[in-house]
Structure formats: structure tokens, C-alpha cells
Amino acid sequence: MKWLTTEEHRKVVERLVSFLSSVKGVHTHKAGMEYTSLMACFAMHSKGAAESILALHDRFGKDWFPATTGYLIVRSLFEVDVTAHYITQDPIGRSRRYIDFEHVIRKTTLEAVERHRASKEPSWREAMQLLYNHKYAPQKAKIDADYARVRSQFENKKGKRGTSWSGKSLYAMAKEVDHLEAYEIFYADLSSFAHVNVILANRFLRLKGLSGDGPVWSQRANEFDVANVFRYAAIFLTCFLELFGKEFGLWDTGRIEACWNFPEAEGRKPVME
Numbered sequence: 001m002k003w004l005t006t007e008e009h010r011k012v013v014e015r016l017v018s019f020l021s022s023v024k025g026v027h028t029h030k031a032g033m034e035y036t037s038l039m040a041c042f043a044m045h046s047k048g049a050a051e052s053i054l055a056l057h058d059r060f061g062k063d064w065f066p067a068t069t070g071y072l073i074v075r076s077l078f079e080v081d082v083t084a085h086y087i088t089q090d091p092i093g094r095s096r097r098y099i100d101f102e103h104v105i106r107k108t109t110l111e112a113v114e115r116h117r118a119s120k121e122p123s124w125r126e127a128m129q130l131l132y133n134h135k136y137a138p139q140k141a142k143i144d145a146d147y148a149r150v151r152s153q154f155e156n157k158k159g160k161r162g163t164s165w166s167g168k169s170l171y172a173m174a175k176e177v178d179h180l181e182a183y184e185i186f187y188a189d190l191s192s193f194a195h196v197n198v199i200l201a202n203r204f205l206r207l208k209g210l211s212g213d214g215p216v217w218s219q220r221a222n223e224f225d226v227a228n229v230f231r232y233a234a235i236f237l238t239c240f241l242e243l244f245g246k247e248f249g250l251w252d253t254g255r256i257e258a259c260w261n262f263p264e265a266e267g268r269k270p271v272m273e
Helices: 006-021 033-064 067-088 091-116 122-136 140-154 170-176 180-194 198-202 223-248 253-260
Strands: 205-207 215-217
Touching (some): 006 033, 006 223, 006 253, 033 067, 033 091, 033 223, 067 170, 091 122, 091 140, 170 180, 180 198, 180 223, 223 253
């Protein structure tokens, strides 16, 4: 284990992004076009997410870096990594199921729009009627037909529709792909910012004065949080890129691991306050 500074973690992210930027295209994987396309999409999302936190850091600097926003961005990197690993275990079947779930989403949305056309709130009734008339009514027959084609994959024997493409929670998928520790430690921490619980509020809370005589709120970034955003991004990107490189024969894991090499960090002790 190496104790890296915030700038060193940022450098790891920059190095990993450069690997993704060097990919100008991938060959069609033996598992087929669906799997190839999904993995390419996951790579594009990961690159964009990493570039976003780098850009935020450049724009705001370490003192005013919006760490809570950064946490939300890197949370999606973990979800992409887990999803990619899970699909890779059965690339043909799971890729098609992942793609087919679009029809469940569209059917569920259509039903919600239809239901809320009868809302008690006049503004909602009007808005939903306009949305239905201009978007969903012309597509209704196709949405229904597409859902009918895939419904056996996503409904149980009682006709209850699933709410996730895999039929499992992210926790269950993470456990299956050996990401349980990362889920329970890293993802649990990041989820505080997605769910807006008290941990998010505490990121803006400072005690006023040495005597602690009342709270004051500040948008000034905490150095620990800035470092954590880049640390999480580096960890999740590393895991995904090792998988992506292996699946498409782009690089070996040693080249990805080398992104973490900082000779000056060898033997460095953590600063204890």
C-alpha cells in the first residue's frame, strides 16, 4: 500500500484517462456486437466522468473544489465497473438482457404518464396530457409491442415487473464479482451524497471559533474530501481498465498498475493528526 498525496492521486487519474484516450476503436469481441458496444459505452462514460472531475479541479482549485459533486460523479464509476464485471461473466446473455431492459423502462414511464393524466393537480394533468399527446401516444403501439416481446424476462409468475435489468441489486452483483469490500466501504460512503443524508450536510459544517460556539456553513472544500474524490476515481478506473484491456487485448494489467508508481512515495508514512 502506498500513501499518495492528492496531487499524486490526481496524476493517477490523468494517466488512466490517457490510456482510454489512446483507444481509437476496438475490434468486435467474440461475444458479439451487443457486448462490444456496451463495453465501449462503459469506457466512454468512465473517461467522461474522470475528465469531469479533472476539469472541476482545474476550474475551482483545491480550496473550492465541489467535492460533493465529485463524489456523485465517481459513484457512477463504481456502478459501471460492477456492471461491466457482472456482464462479462455471461457476455452474450447479459448484454442482451441489459439492452432489452430499455423496453421495461419505456413501458413503465408510459404507464406513469397515462396514470398521472388523471392527477388531482391541474398543472400536472395539463403537463402529462401534453407529454402523452406529443411523445407517448405516437409511440404507444411500439412501446407495448416491444415490452410484450421481452416481458417474460422481467416479470415473475405473478406478473410483477422487475425494477432492475439483472433482477438483482447492485450489492448482489458486487458480491458475485468479488467487489463486496469496495461496495460496503467505498460505495456506502459515496451513497451518502446520492441520498442526501446527514453526511452530505456535514461536509459544509464548520465549528465557529476554537470554543465551538455554534456552527457556520462553508463551501470551502475539505482537503480530505478532495483527495478522496481522486482516490476513489483512481481505484474504480483502475479496476475497470484492467477488465477492459483484458477483454479486448489492449494492454496488460502491469501497464495499468504502473500508473500508481511514484518512487518518492516508497516508504512514506501516513500523517497522523
